[in-house]
Amino acid sequence: MAATIKAGIVGGAGYAGGELLRLLFLHPHVELAFVQSRSQAGKLVSSSHPDLLGETELTFSAGADAPVDVLFLCAGHGEAAKFLAENKVLAATKIIDLSQDFRWNEGTNTATVEVDGRSFVYGLPELQRERIKGAQHIANPGCFATGIQLALLPLAQQNILTSEVHVSGITGSTGAGQSLSATSHFSWRTENVSTYKVMEHQHLREIKRSLLSLQPDNQPDIHFIPYRGPFARGIFITAYLKSELSLEEAQALYSDYYKDHPFTIVTEQNPDLKQVVNTNKCVLHLQKHGEMLVITSIIDNLLKGAAGQAVQNMNLVFGLDESTGLKLKAAAF
Amino acid sequence: MAATIKAGIVGGAGYAGGELLRLLFLHPHVELAFVQSRSQAGKLVSSSHPDLLGETELTFSAGADAPVDVLFLCAGHGEAAKFLAENKVLAATKIIDLSQDFRWNEGTNTATVEVDGRSFVYGLPELQRERIKGAQHIANPGCFATGIQLALLPLAQQNILTSEVHVSGITGSTGAGQSLSATSHFSWRTENVSTYKVMEHQHLREIKRSLLSLQPDNQPDIHFIPYRGPFARGIFITAYLKSELSLEEAQALYSDYYKDHPFTIVTEQNPDLKQVVNTNKCVLHLQKHGEMLVITSIIDNLLKGAAGQAVQNMNLVFGLDESTGLKLKAAAF
């Protein structure tokens, strides 16, 4: 049996922090040393995450300086970099950051980012599992970025992702975090649909960088329409592009690419989002219409798109089986 | 044809104000003089209420002092009284207030409230239509208060509302207004249920006062469990009490009581909330189980429970047919 991993969380009162807590409480090899929250310091963790009632008497801490084996940063975009600038973290502590602060920088086409003497490996196991295993610091991918990359990696690895890619994707409300805004109000969002950041979603940067790391000589345009949908959890993505592969060839390529990746599953059934809600899975489905190859990719934005993938990365970094603590009962309904 | 009524709205950027605007734009005898909003002054009305795009180029005004025949106050609880204290309103102007500021005060059992020399008639047409017709100032009832009273008035009028009344009711999110809060966040509210103000909802005061005005010698306890439901519009109420009436007698009593009231309908079909959504109707349904008489009452909280009833009251005050401008296409789905 593996030794116990001591873990700390920075920013534990938000959505990603809450999911991480739920997972780590169930993880057989993790002991939680602290859960920090600026806004909730001193309060019960179960007051912010009432589903944890009966499972923990832990309170949020103000500080995050107890020594731990792994530190998860759920502090939010910009806040993660700030935290590391202002706080000392022991050199031996592994860091897994869920913000976008260390996912990408200008002028590199390998999926590793250097910041202030730290080297952050981009934590998409299906792209670079071996590099993650040896990493000291992990930049956990964005939710849309995860779903879209998993739809495209097998093509890029074969250097055949060469024509324009057209992507539409719909995200649930938890993707925007728990801050209150006009578009997060129930009265507005229920039974409603809208788009945002049309053609300009920030995740396109990390997606393009990853694809470039696989096929440095080809960089097709990616056009992306992100939708907000009237549901809480999950991302449903459709991508299509001109491809010379037959359906059977494409299915064989994708099945082969993902055959050793436990969470990414290629299916011939037409998928629906709730298949993956409350799991760490990505389900992929392929269709061919004329010369267009159409790829559907669905994930739970808070799990495979955030906290679940963070735990998957932790498992890899600490030499555990990749699925440890991540065999989750789907909500299904 | 009736002359045109010049109307002004104070607090037009909120939910009730928006509904009132939608209704008044369609009303054949109303001309909107101004729509005031402190927070949105100078902006297009359609920027706050985008469904009105293409129907009006009106902007919100900062002031509310243009002379009008009727002034609707949608300013919010506490703000209505403050507005009238701080602003001069012409003596000839009728006032219809949608807040709770003038619905009730201590120590009266007639449904009229005197404040600062103004006399506010409680605007529930099914309780006191004649008094409304002659009123100068109207206090528009609360949403739960409307639904619960319509369930009980026929019994009180016969002085047979004499045993304890047990009420449960579920309200949509628009009942709490458009302010942002943890319980109005989509991620929280979708697929969720909770209770609030159990046994202590403030609408019980105006309900009890109205019932007392009909049967001064009987004042049964009313126990009320208000639920928050995962939907935007509507209130579904179930009330029951011990009654000696047979089902047929009860149906006859209710049908007779409401026969001249165009919006309150007694049905033998088991009702569902969406029957009344986006209409000014109240649908009532009666059942008898043992000695218990069970009454279902459903309304749209923003229409019969707020803006629709305000227009109904305006119609009565100005001598129009009660239904003018209120024959609305139900949303149905």
Place this chain on the structure above:
Amino acid sequence: MAATIKAGIVGGAGYAGGELLRLLFLHPHVELAFVQSRSQAGKLVSSSHPDLLGETELTFSAGADAPVDVLFLCAGHGEAAKFLAENKVLAATKIIDLSQDFRWNEGTNTATVEVDGRSFVYGLPELQRERIKGAQHIANPGCFATGIQLALLPLAQQNILTSEVHVSGITGSTGAGQSLSATSHFSWRTENVSTYKVMEHQHLREIKRSLLSLQPDNQPDIHFIPYRGPFARGIFITAYLKSELSLEEAQALYSDYYKDHPFTIVTEQNPDLKQVVNTNKCVLHLQKHGEMLVITSIIDNLLKGAAGQAVQNMNLVFGLDESTGLKLKAAAF
């Protein structure tokens, strides 16, 4: 004032039939002669459409042979053609069919379909209002077909719809009608997303035919991903294509094209679906990103996408103002 139009409905128990009933009851110049339904003959109309309780005592008829000025066919795909084959309709009676039976046939590129000696004019007023005014028989467009065409017509009319068009669109559950199926079950559909008929939606045929009627020498490919969303009413469409127009030129082109069409509105605000729910409007919004022109188009599938457009066509055919009976209060929430 216009004379009264006597109207009959075939297939009045379904979703489109119900919406049509709601509209016709409120229409100032229509008298309903009968509402036929095979499955509900003899029952109260309000038993199928309980929101109509209190508004009508009408029962569904078995037959549809009373003489009327206009006959609406809401019988369903395939059933409309069958009805006309099996029943005699007076030559003077105008027919407005809501099915797809007469919208399209092989080998024509004018938007009129000849069947069994009847000539059906394709009823999209924004495409060919003048031809509709003189029509005896109308084929009412499909819901997705309406939303997509309104997004593209101004470009086609200028003969500049010349590059591939990429469309994604999300429809509510009422689009699939009221028949029960696995994907219409609440437990399945709530908080869920899926796709269907990817790249092969049948509405593409009528869309392409209309575009071809405007620009016979250009027929770009249209790629269409239809989504099922967890909401009841509405369609939200995003279309994009390479275009040499600047944003300002595109806005000017669209505003000019639709300036005399009362229901199609071009806005600079980022739209959301509920703006148009329970109205007959189409709201269009334009963006330019690099060389891509992105067009958002939203409609209520049951109104502008079905029954509302049918009434709009009736108004045109009978010489009424196009908006008569169609100024509807939006549900808004």
Place this chain on the structure above:
Amino acid sequence: MAATIKAGIVGGAGYAGGELLRLLFLHPHVELAFVQSRSQAGKLVSSSHPDLLGETELTFSAGADAPVDVLFLCAGHGEAAKFLAENKVLAATKIIDLSQDFRWNEGTNTATVEVDGRSFVYGLPELQRERIKGAQHIANPGCFATGIQLALLPLAQQNILTSEVHVSGITGSTGAGQSLSATSHFSWRTENVSTYKVMEHQHLREIKRSLLSLQPDNQPDIHFIPYRGPFARGIFITAYLKSELSLEEAQALYSDYYKDHPFTIVTEQNPDLKQVVNTNKCVLHLQKHGEMLVITSIIDNLLKGAAGQAVQNMNLVFGLDESTGLKLKAAAF
């Protein structure tokens, strides 16, 4: 470590069967011998329950006669009794039935039902855990029955449940199973509310029998208004009655009663349904208003109200820790 339990499921294609499958696949001491389904025999289990894709290649069997240690009957009301009448089950096989067929019969006030020589112990661990441990056959309680009993047991055990009890409760759509009906159609149910079986819900029988087993001399009336709500999972119950207990006394009584029951939790926070969704928990909350003691009780109808409680009972019957395989990540959103 416990030996492996061989389990079979009859009726595995429905909602309860699916949940049971999800739980048993994750249970460390269970091996699934077969999953029978009449309608789906021969098909992949993952075709009915697509969230299980990637976790099992199992197909539904037509028969249910392989020898097993425990047989779960998810066949539906009436079908369970029929199955046992028509099929031979080994005497050594434990049976856990999720239907209502063996929960209750006339004329007994102990919570055990004798049918055809089999003795079914009512499987509510918080009522009679010791009796369950020694049982051969278990009748798993109904969902509303579970939630309401957990709200009332501590009072009955003290013989102080002596005044009328008023209960309202709201259930999600999965409570009605996966059969298609007008009230399970998404277009109808979304944003809608209705009641059913008012004052006459069949679960009242098993509730009253359990309470009588604790306080044979007192049998107060229970009035119950069941609501259908627009959500998929969960039951939210409010019960109130006159009680002489102070709030502190009531909290002490409930906390003490449930202190050794791992899934039933008494909280001082105002609860919301999603706290328990996708868990086996029941959360209870107490309030005192005047002389009324108000108890809130929330469960996931498919887990603590069905499949979760069935596994809890299996654990008890086979001498495992009661929580084995039931520490589930809440869906939370």
